[in-house]
Amino acid sequence: MTIDRLVSPASRATEVLGGELTESSLKRYLNGISGVDAVGLEARAADLGSRSIKTTSKAWALDRIISLIDLTTLEGADTPGKVRSLVAKGLNPDAADPTSPRVAAICVYGDMVPAAVEALGASHGLDKGPGGINVAAVATAFPSGRASLAVKLADTADAVAAGADEIDMVIDRGAFLSGRYGQVFDEIVAVKEACRRPDGSFAHLKVILETGELNTYDNVRRASWLSILAGGDFIKTSTGKVAPAATLPVTLLMLEVVRDWHRLTGEKIGVKPAGGIRTSKDAIKYLVAVAETAGEEWLQPHLFRFGASSLLNDVLLQRQKLASGHYSGADYVTID
Amino acid sequence: MSHLAVPKTYKLYIGGKFPRSESGRVYEILDASGEFLANAAQASRKDARDAVVSARAAVSGWSKATGYNRGQVLYRIAELLEGRRAQFVDEIVHAEGVSAAAAMAQVDEAIDRWIWYAGWADKYVQVAGNANAVSGPYFNISVPEPTGVVAIVAPQDSSLVGFVSAVAPALVAGNTVVVIAAERLPLSAISLAEVLATSDVPGGVVNILTGSPAEIAPWLASHADVNALDLVGAGALDWVQLQIDAAETLKRVFPPEQGSDAAAPSLARIVGFTETKTVWHTKSLI
Numbered sequence: 001m002t003i004d005r006l007v008s009p010a011s012r013a014t015e016v017l018g019g020e021l022t023e024s025s026l027k028r029y030l031n032g033i034s035g036v037d038a039v040g041l042e043a044r045a046a047d048l049g050s051r052s053i054k055t056t057s058k059a060w061a062l063d064r065i066i067s068l069i070d071l072t073t074l075e076g077a078d079t080p081g082k083v084r085s086l087v088a089k090g091l092n093p094d095a096a097d098p099t100s101p102r103v104a105a106i107c108v109y110g111d112m113v114p115a116a117v118e119a120l121g122a123s124h125g126l127d128k129g130p131g132g133i134n135v136a137a138v139a140t141a142f143p144s145g146r147a148s149l150a151v152k153l154a155d156t157a158d159a160v161a162a163g164a165d166e167i168d169m170v171i172d173r174g175a176f177l178s179g180r181y182g183q184v185f186d187e188i189v190a191v192k193e194a195c196r197r198p199d200g201s202f203a204h205l206k207v208i209l210e211t212g213e214l215n216t217y218d219n220v221r222r223a224s225w226l227s228i229l230a231g232g233d234f235i236k237t238s239t240g241k242v243a244p245a246a247t248l249p250v251t252l253l254m255l256e257v258v259r260d261w262h263r264l265t266g267e268k269i270g271v272k273p274a275g276g277i278r279t280s281k282d283a284i285k286y287l288v289a290v291a292e293t294a295g296e297e298w299l300q301p302h303l304f305r306f307g308a309s310s311l312l313n314d315v316l317l318q319r320q321k322l323a324s325g326h327y328s329g330a331d332y333v334t335i336d
Numbered sequence: 337m338s339h340l341a342v343p344k345t346y347k348l349y350i351g352g353k354f355p356r357s358e359s360g361r362v363y364e365i366l367d368a369s370g371e372f373l374a375n376a377a378q379a380s381r382k383d384a385r386d387a388v389v390s391a392r393a394a395v396s397g398w399s400k401a402t403g404y405n406r407g408q409v410l411y412r413i414a415e416l417l418e419g420r421r422a423q424f425v426d427e428i429v430h431a432e433g434v435s436a437a438a439a440m441a442q443v444d445e446a447i448d449r450w451i452w453y454a455g456w457a458d459k460y461v462q463v464a465g466n467a468n469a470v471s472g473p474y475f476n477i478s479v480p481e482p483t484g485v486v487a488i489v490a491p492q493d494s495s496l497v498g499f500v501s502a503v504a505p506a507l508v509a510g511n512t513v514v515v516i517a518a519e520r521l522p523l524s525a526i527s528l529a530e531v532l533a534t535s536d537v538p539g540g541v542v543n544i545l546t547g548s549p550a551e552i553a554p555w556l557a558s559h560a561d562v563n564a565l566d567l568v569g570a571g572a573l574d575w576v577q578l579q580i581d582a583a584e585t586l587k588r589v590f591p592p593e594q595g596s597d598a599a600a601p602s603l604a605r606i607v608g609f610t611e612t613k614t615v616w617h618t619k620s621l622i
Contacts (some may be wrong), residue, residue, distance in 0.1 A: 320560075326581075327385055329561025330392070
């Protein structure tokens with residue numbers, strides 16, 4: 001018999017699981033979570049996607065979608081110039097309409113954080129006042145997560161030191177799929193610690209499950225619980241680099257976990273579907289799923305985000321259509 | 337055992353596919369004597385919107401194809417039409433109530449017009465373009481380029497030849513089209529779509545809507561992603577208002593034409609929906 005390994009004593013897990021946190025107690029807890037009714041989940045998601053959202057509700061939804069977007073550029077070809085233009089777009093999404101709301105955050109690779117912070121200037125910080133925008137950085141050897149823990153922690157600490165308000169980390173899917181839950185757990189706890197700023201506050205930690213690589217809904221549910229227990233502030237579906245990325249059933253499942261966690265502890269965890277959401281129509285389906293699963297109070301940037309780049313333009317086209325009464329075209333929004 | 341006739345429901349043609357109207361509506365097509373002939377999809381503004389999205393997506397591929405290649409593709413349509421002439425003659429006889437000879441003449445004319453326009457695809461640039469004289473050691477060259485997405489209201493009193501006469505010239509230069517077929521005579525247009533779908537024309541280059549032009553045309557005229565508007569068959573509509581709507585987004589517009597020679601073959605119909613690009617280039621390096 002192997003000796004049971006102790007895992008990091010994260011406060012949430014200690015409270016919920018009780019006793020001493022070990023690899024096997026964690027495993028027992030996660031494997032004890034009931035399985036997902038896949039057919040029921042997909043039927044429920046399809047049903048939520050069939051709601052008709054029109055006129056004033058649609059106008060509200062479009063503006064809300066913009067204010068929930070993490071405007072993202074995660075390309076090898078990113079430059080400080082591209083990040084600056086992305087920030088300009090985030091601050092003023094529709095150049096022809098200053099009433100358009102601003103996005104929630106600019107999401108970039110760690111080395112682009114200083115460029116984003118500088119470009120945002122006085123508007124940096126979602127909580128610093130109306131119109132503030134956060135800077136989110138992907139870290140921990142995004143998107144694969146295949147690096148040593150030391151590298152991942154340095155990656156995270158570096159982004160936080162540069163001024164990132166939010167860290168999007170990836171879990172070690174290889175470890176998770178081979179059942180080494182304790183290792184995944186310890187990594188999240190360690191990254192969370194690396195998010196600590198000198199003044200004792202923390203950068204928000206979003207944990208990317210990369211659901212496209214987890215294969216089953218059961219795994220998604222377990223990974224969601226694992227991430228929350230380890231201290232994640234947000235659970236995020238995907239990196240956007242793996243297909244399938246965010247899907248409505250997967251997001252619905254994660255919202256259910258968040259709802260259950262809230263019932264269990266009173267604590268609110270955020271959800272971020274990312275990748276593959278390109279049209280306003282799709283995004284509105286997600287809003288409906290959020291409102292009818294976790295609750296309407298989740299429809300705010302501290303608890304729900306869209307990780308997207310091309311979605312914003314489609315929302316702007318829809319907004320222009322509502323305002324002008326005629327269909328708009330790609331010539332009337334910026335080329336990103 | 338007698339055979340029970342299966343009436344055909346004619347669907348729309350959008351992005352190389354044959355969807356029903358998103359509105360779920362159909363309307364009855366009657367033959368010349370007022371008898372039921374078939375059901376056709378009654379397109380809504382959202383079908384028009386989807387058609388414009390498909391047409392826009394197809395612009396880059398179709399406009400980048402060489403004129404030589406576009407000519408071959410258009411010629412191929414004529415070839416396929418030739419092979420299915422019996423079906424078209426039959427449809428025109430029923431829908432318009434004309435003699436078989438008159439229907440055959442219409443199909444022949446439609447085929448000839450495809451071929452006539454196909455021939456222009458690699459030639460119109462030479463005619464419409466120019467090497468401009470300038471007072472310096474430069475080449476100064478003007479070339480026509482396709483304007484983009486063209487919305488067309490097809491002639492309303494012709495099954496096939498009017499439709500072809502409006503669509504073919506817009507395709508020659510590399511534009512993609514969204515066309516509203518004749519409201520009472522849409523069957524040949526959709527049958528032509530079945531020809532297009534099995535020809536070499538890429539999906540989305542031609543998108544065909546059936547239904548009420550009065551309902552759909554205003555949405556296309558005001559659509560900011562449509563670059564040009566051919567109102568050849570819009571004589572019975574409030575086409576002045578359509579022109580005003582089109583002006584809001586700086587579209588090129590052709591006015592309505594009446595009579596049997598509406599949209600008669602002409603180079604002007606090709607060049608009308610192009611933009612002129614002028615470039616300077618040094619003659620030599622010293």
